[in-house]
Amino acid sequence: MQGNINATRMELLRLRRRVSLAERGHKLLSDKRDEISRQLILISRQLGMLRKEVEQELVETSRRFVMARATMEPEHIRAAMDVPTKTFSLAINFASIMSVRVPRFTKDIAGEIISYGFANTSGELDIALRGLEKVFDRLLELAEKEKQAQLLADELQKTRRRVNVLEHVVIPELGEMIRFIYAKLAEAERDNISRLMKIADIIRA
Amino acid sequence: MPEIMEQPLFNFTTYPAIGEDDWRYIYATAEIRAIEDKLLGQPFFAELAGAKNIKDALDMLSGTDYAVSAGANGQETEQMLGRRRSEVRRLFERLIDNEKIVEFFQSPIDFANMRLAIRRLVLEKPLSDDYCDLGGVSVAQFEAAFSDEDYGGLPEHLQEGIEAGVLGYYKNKNVRDIDFAIDKVEADFLLDEAMGVGGVFLEELFRIQTDLTNIKTMFRMKYSNSQLRNMFFDDGYIEPSRLAQCLEAGYDTIVQNFLATPYQYVVEAGAAGLQKENSFIKLEAACDAHLNGFLKTTRYITAGTQPIIAYLLLKEQEIKMMRMVLACKKSQIEPEIILDRLAI
Numbered sequence: 001m002q003g004n005i006n007a008t009r010m011e012l013l014r015l016r017r018r019v020s021l022a023e024r025g026h027k028l029l030s031d032k033r034d035e036i037s038r039q040l041i042l043i044s045r046q047l048g049m050l051r052k053e054v055e056q057e058l059v060e061t062s063r064r065f066v067m068a069r070a071t072m073e074p075e076h077i078r079a080a081m082d083v084p085t086k087t088f089s090l091a092i093n094f095a096s097i098m099s100v101r102v103p104r105f106t107k108d109i110a111g112e113i114i115s116y117g118f119a120n121t122s123g124e125l126d127i128a129l130r131g132l133e134k135v136f137d138r139l140l141e142l143a144e145k146e147k148q149a150q151l152l153a154d155e156l157q158k159t160r161r162r163v164n165v166l167e168h169v170v171i172p173e174l175g176e177m178i179r180f181i182y183a184k185l186a187e188a189e190r191d192n193i194s195r196l197m198k199i200a201d202i203i204r205a
Numbered sequence: 206m207p208e209i210m211e212q213p214l215f216n217f218t219t220y221p222a223i224g225e226d227d228w229r230y231i232y233a234t235a236e237i238r239a240i241e242d243k244l245l246g247q248p249f250f251a252e253l254a255g256a257k258n259i260k261d262a263l264d265m266l267s268g269t270d271y272a273v274s275a276g277a278n279g280q281e282t283e284q285m286l287g288r289r290r291s292e293v294r295r296l297f298e299r300l301i302d303n304e305k306i307v308e309f310f311q312s313p314i315d316f317a318n319m320r321l322a323i324r325r326l327v328l329e330k331p332l333s334d335d336y337c338d339l340g341g342v343s344v345a346q347f348e349a350a351f352s353d354e355d356y357g358g359l360p361e362h363l364q365e366g367i368e369a370g371v372l373g374y375y376k377n378k379n380v381r382d383i384d385f386a387i388d389k390v391e392a393d394f395l396l397d398e399a400m401g402v403g404g405v406f407l408e409e410l411f412r413i414q415t416d417l418t419n420i421k422t423m424f425r426m427k428y429s430n431s432q433l434r435n436m437f438f439d440d441g442y443i444e445p446s447r448l449a450q451c452l453e454a455g456y457d458t459i460v461q462n463f464l465a466t467p468y469q470y471v472v473e474a475g476a477a478g479l480q481k482e483n484s485f486i487k488l489e490a491a492c493d494a495h496l497n498g499f500l501k502t503t504r505y506i507t508a509g510t511q512p513i514i515a516y517l518l519l520k521e522q523e524i525k526m527m528r529m530v531l532a533c534k535k536s537q538i539e540p541e542i543i544l545d546r547l548a549i
Contacts, residue, residue, distance in 0.1 A: 062536070063536065063538055063542070064484075066532050066533060066536045066538065067486065067529065067532075067533065067538070067542075067546060069532065070525075070528045070529040070531075070532035070533065071489065071525055071528075071529050071546065073317070073525070074283070074287070074337065075314055075317040075318065075321075075336070075337035075339075076317050078317075078321055078335070078337075079317045079318075079320040079321040079324070079384075080384075082321055082324070082325075083321070083324040083325055083328050083330055083380070085328075085380045112379075112381065114381070115380045115381050116381065116384050117381065117384025117385050117387070117388045118388070118418070118421070118422040118425060118426075118436060119384070119388040119391070119392075119418055119422075119438075120313075120317065120388075122485065122489060123421060123424065123425045123428070123485030123488065123489065124484070124485050124486065124489070126425055126428075126429060126485075127428075127483070127484070127485065130429070
């Protein structure tokens, strides 16, 4: 690589500018990496608890639903559940965390989740559906946070790789080139001085 | 009240009369007596509930009516249970030889199909043909009536139900009102049918079922703080006003309100289940157990429609419990919860 370097003062100035830019980039990316790590730790702390709670509630809800479904005659469960009356729409907006586009969910829910009579249905079905309705907000929050965590983790990996490349490859290589050019220029300077001294000796003789 | 005099003393305070012998059914009753011993008992279900996993549970069924292949999935199991239910219904129709009684047990399925069809109709969903085929009206006839919106070919009680359901919906545009309206029509129709058959058994059965439905409804409304009113059926033994009072009372007071009734233990179990475990499982199990107890009093009848009807309902209960245990085993639900819901 050093063979291709044009060992001139112009090149030296250009390389110095590149080193300075790389160092500034390294600093910025390091800060970004630290901040993303901090955000990720915050999210993952919330995420662990949230996931545990949501999973518990979903297990409980599905247990009740299994029980209700199994103890109702198939025609009654179909009559009660086949045509849902609750409508749900989800809008996805994006926010920026450390220039990472993370999703924000906005939901719109209308209608009653319980849309059947009392005579041929199970009370466990009521509890299961109300439980599902209750856990839904937290389920969306969990989905949002997990996606954020995933995107931030991807970004963290990329940023760490860039910081490492700058720190261990780009900046040392540029430093090496600068040292090389310095050495070349110093050698040329010494050549020049010795040539001038020789000319001076010839003139004096 | 000659019927009451014929009851064994221990049932007298809990269950009403079941009627007299009808010697026309001597052969049919003998056939039922021969097969009712094959009904699976509580110990079998308890053992099934305690099976290590669904595979072991399915293995345990190999010597019974419910045998399926070891790798059977949920759909195959459901199909097998559906076949057992069809068989018992066919047997019932063959033995009972009374159109009114057959209609009494087919019409709840027709009403269930109708609820589904009306919901699809008013919400403009495809009508489809996935209705239950165990009712009195064939699926094809049902589908044709609803797709052409020509209900003239359906029995009168279904026409009445359709009218009530559709009117109920358009009053508030609330799908739930379809069920409420149809439930009332269904209850009135079943009471008329039960009274029309003659004998007390069917009427008493209907009244007990109505009471149990009302008690369950009361607990459900109380649990969810429902603002709905007049949701109770009038045709049971327990007055709707007493149930309405319970909506405002605490659980202890509710139990006291039922102290002098045969439903004391049902209400106690329901209140305890809701207070301690936030669950209707114990209430529903107690309701099923109470009804089973009534059906089991038909053992003291030598010949009649009562043992045949009781067999149908007990067999359907067995199928329901089988579905419950297998579904719970598949979902890895704890055996204690399964046992709480078991009512055989």
